[in-house]
Amino acid sequence: MKRRNFIKNVALGVAGVTAIPSSANSSGVPLHSNSRKDYDVVVIGGGFAGVTAARDLSQSGAKTLLLEARPRLGGRTFTSTFGDHKMDMGGTWFGWGQPNIWAEKLKYNLPITESAAINATSFVWYDKGQRKVGTADEYWPEVYEAYDKFYEPAFKYLNRPYEPLFHDSKEFRALDSISAREAIDALEVSEIQKDFLRSFASINGHSSSDKSSYLDQLRWLALSGFNKDFMWANIGQYKFKNGTSELIEHMMGDSSAEVKLGTACIKIKQSDSGVTIFTNRNEEIKAKFVIMAAPLNVLKDIQFSPALSPIKQKSFKQGHTGSGVKIYIKIKGKHPIIYANGTEDMALNYLWTEYDDDDQILVGFGKDPEKLDVYDDDAVLKAVQEYLPNAEILESFGYDWNIDPYSKGTWCMYPPGMLTTAFEEMNRPEGAVHFAGSDFAYGWRGFIDGAIESGARNAQIIIEKLKNV
Amino acid sequence: MKSFKLLSAMCFLPFLVIASDDVCDQQASKKAFSKCAACHSVNEGGPTLLGPNLFDVVGRKSASVKGFPYSPALNEYNKIWTEQELHTFLEKPMKVVPGTMMAFGGLRKVSDRNAVICFLKKNSNK
Numbered sequence: 001m002k003r004r005n006f007i008k009n010v011a012l013g014v015a016g017v018t019a020i021p022s023s024a025n026s027s028g029v030p031l032h033s034n035s036r037k038d039y040d041v042v043v044i045g046g047g048f049a050g051v052t053a054a055r056d057l058s059q060s061g062a063k064t065l066l067l068e069a070r071p072r073l074g075g076r077t078f079t080s081t082f083g084d085h086k087m088d089m090g091g092t093w094f095g096w097g098q099p100n101i102w103a104e105k106l107k108y109n110l111p112i113t114e115s116a117a118i119n120a121t122s123f124v125w126y127d128k129g130q131r132k133v134g135t136a137d138e139y140w141p142e143v144y145e146a147y148d149k150f151y152e153p154a155f156k157y158l159n160r161p162y163e164p165l166f167h168d169s170k171e172f173r174a175l176d177s178i179s180a181r182e183a184i185d186a187l188e189v190s191e192i193q194k195d196f197l198r199s200f201a202s203i204n205g206h207s208s209s210d211k212s213s214y215l216d217q218l219r220w221l222a223l224s225g226f227n228k229d230f231m232w233a234n235i236g237q238y239k240f241k242n243g244t245s246e247l248i249e250h251m252m253g254d255s256s257a258e259v260k261l262g263t264a265c266i267k268i269k270q271s272d273s274g275v276t277i278f279t280n281r282n283e284e285i286k287a288k289f290v291i292m293a294a295p296l297n298v299l300k301d302i303q304f305s306p307a308l309s310p311i312k313q314k315s316f317k318q319g320h321t322g323s324g325v326k327i328y329i330k331i332k333g334k335h336p337i338i339y340a341n342g343t344e345d346m347a348l349n350y351l352w353t354e355y356d357d358d359d360q361i362l363v364g365f366g367k368d369p370e371k372l373d374v375y376d377d378d379a380v381l382k383a384v385q386e387y388l389p390n391a392e393i394l395e396s397f398g399y400d401w402n403i404d405p406y407s408k409g410t411w412c413m414y415p416p417g418m419l420t421t422a423f424e425e426m427n428r429p430e431g432a433v434h435f436a437g438s439d440f441a442y443g444w445r446g447f448i449d450g451a452i453e454s455g456a457r458n459a460q461i462i463i464e465k466l467k468n469v
Numbered sequence: 470m471k472s473f474k475l476l477s478a479m480c481f482l483p484f485l486v487i488a489s490d491d492v493c494d495q496q497a498s499k500k501a502f503s504k505c506a507a508c509h510s511v512n513e514g515g516p517t518l519l520g521p522n523l524f525d526v527v528g529r530k531s532a533s534v535k536g537f538p539y540s541p542a543l544n545e546y547n548k549i550w551t552e553q554e555l556h557t558f559l560e561k562p563m564k565v566v567p568g569t570m571m572a573f574g575g576l577r578k579v580s581d582r583n584a585v586i587c588f589l590k591k592n593s594n595k
């Protein structure tokens with residue numbers, strides 16, 4: 001019953017609108033909330049990490065509040081419609097090499113579908129500035145040979161991929177101290193293979209290949225059992241048929257946590273008597289524990305008292321590298337199913353067919369919003385025509401996660417040094433405040449899987465601690 | 470060329486470029502709204518996707534959809550969404566209303582804004 005109602009509410013629009021404080025009234029005058037309930041735990045941020053934590057905590061009997069800044073749950077996943085399909089504007093694909101999300105998919109028995117590009121027949125790439133069109137056999141072998149060189153150190157250093165610092169050593173730190181670009185420049189591969197690798201590293205870090213750590217880039221292959229096909233199957237093949245929101249709805253249906261939407265935490269103050277959370281609607285909420293599950297790139301906007309450790313402050317300021325674009329484009333008419341991979345500096349590094357409809361739907365990725373304004377139709381057309389010269393665009397949409405005040409970026413890849421010098425400290429709780437989220441995950445950091453992993457672990461730690469309070 | 474002319478018209482005679490029914494091109498206005506459609510429904514009684522429902526928004530008081538948790542910034546904005554006001558807002562929403570939750574860079578071209586406003590006017594009671 002409860003679950004059905006929740007799902008209905010979500011389908012109708014703002015879930016848990018009733019939980020919006022009276023201060024959100026239309027007169028626009030923020031009021032002090034007069035309800036001063038105390039919670040065992042307040043979870044800040046209703047992405048997959050926060051939703052997982054709130055579900056698990058409430059199921060253990062802890063009095064839990066899930067506080068979310070936006071008018072919806074899901075965070076960096078957002079299912080909307082485009083071209084008559086339920087489409088995810090943020091996090092989309094996942095695979096059965098991702099244990100946490102796949103377990104949820106099985107538990108709630110949710111249907112999946114696959115990207116059309118799995119059956120691509122037309123491959124497009126660039127060789128010394130020349131556009132090439134060919135078959136899978138003409139494209140993949142050269143790319144895969146380059147991957148093998150790129151990933152070589154993973155075999156030695158990342159064979160326990162869920163214990164990211166297991167092989168910590170001088171050589172290990174050296175791999176973390178350089179960027180993916182520096183590593184690629186030094187590889188013994190052909191020029192076109194370097195171009196492939198730079199473009200690959202820039203989509204993985206969703207920013208210029210000189211911004212992200214080489215070591216952090218190596219992880220995805222290790223997490224996929226050191227198998228390149230399986231890696232692509234985990235990061236770009238399967239997706240929820242009805243979008244990621246269907247999983248959020250099921251998880252929330254299993255949760256008895258209170259939910260407050262449209263309310264951002266602006267300050268966290270700790271004292272002997274507990275934690276006080278201050279919101280942008282002039283409320284003060286008290287809790288024994290807090291799980292901070294907002295994205296790494298927005299944590300610098302939240303005031304902490306007492307101040308955070310210097311390493312946390314520095315890392316939160318630095319942030320992760322994900323800052324590129326993802327765009328859906330509907331082009332007129334039937335076309336061969338395409339998989340296109342350009343060079344790093346092109347407006348779109350990757351472009352492939354998502355739906356082989358009567359009018360084809362493509363998804364494109366670029367490393368830099370400066371290179372492609374997703375709201376400028378002329379610029380989008382130009383970017384697509386670099387791969388498909390005769391394409392005619394019917395419509396396009398890309399969510400600008402970089403300017404959204406509650407994400408300030410896309411997915412997480414670490415800059416050089418962060419993993420080996422800050423990761424452990426970033427994960428260390430500050431008093432009663434725990435840090436969770438995909439950006440703090442041990443394994444599939446930067447993915448939905450990592451968000452669930454980190455949310456569940458932190459919830460469990462607090463469940464144990466609450467037993468002794 | 471066409472947009473250049475419109476742009477210069479905008480500089481000197483802003484009232485000339487305000488959308489009116491006779492310059493409203495169905496196809497163009499629907500396409501222009503595809504930049505909004507992921508976050509806003511526009512049919513009467515439509516759901517909250519991320520932003521508030523935009524049915525009948527032209528002429529509506531800002532931040533007045535009941536139950537929608539507007540940002541404090543938009544709550545305090547206190548304007549009527551006239552066509553002129555929408556032009557200003559949609560060009561650079563995050564500059565015009567600092568602190569808004571609408572994560573949208575803006576429609577730079579006056580022709581796009583015209584087309585969107587046309588579409589919003591069509592989806593109303595008026």
Ligand SMILES: Cc1cc2nc3c(=O)[nH]c(=O)nc-3n(C[C@H](O)[C@H](O)[C@H](O)COP(=O)(O)OP(=O)(O)OC[C@H]3O[C@@H](n4cnc5c(N)ncnc54)[C@H](O)[C@@H]3O)c2cc1C
Binds near residue numbers: 068070089235266412
């Ligand atoms: C374009 C894009 C494509 C992606 N593609 C994939 C993919 O295909 N597969 C995959 O697995 N992953 C993908 N990802 C990554 C994945 O979506 C994220 O890693 C994951 O969803 C993050 O979950 P989270 O709960 O850690 O953080 P978030 O989902 O960001 O949740 C944090 C929540 O905190 C809220 N918040 C922020 N500040 C405050 C505050 N002050 N007070 C209260 N609440 C606050 C936010 O509104 C948000 O809801 C993609 C991401 C993007 C942006």
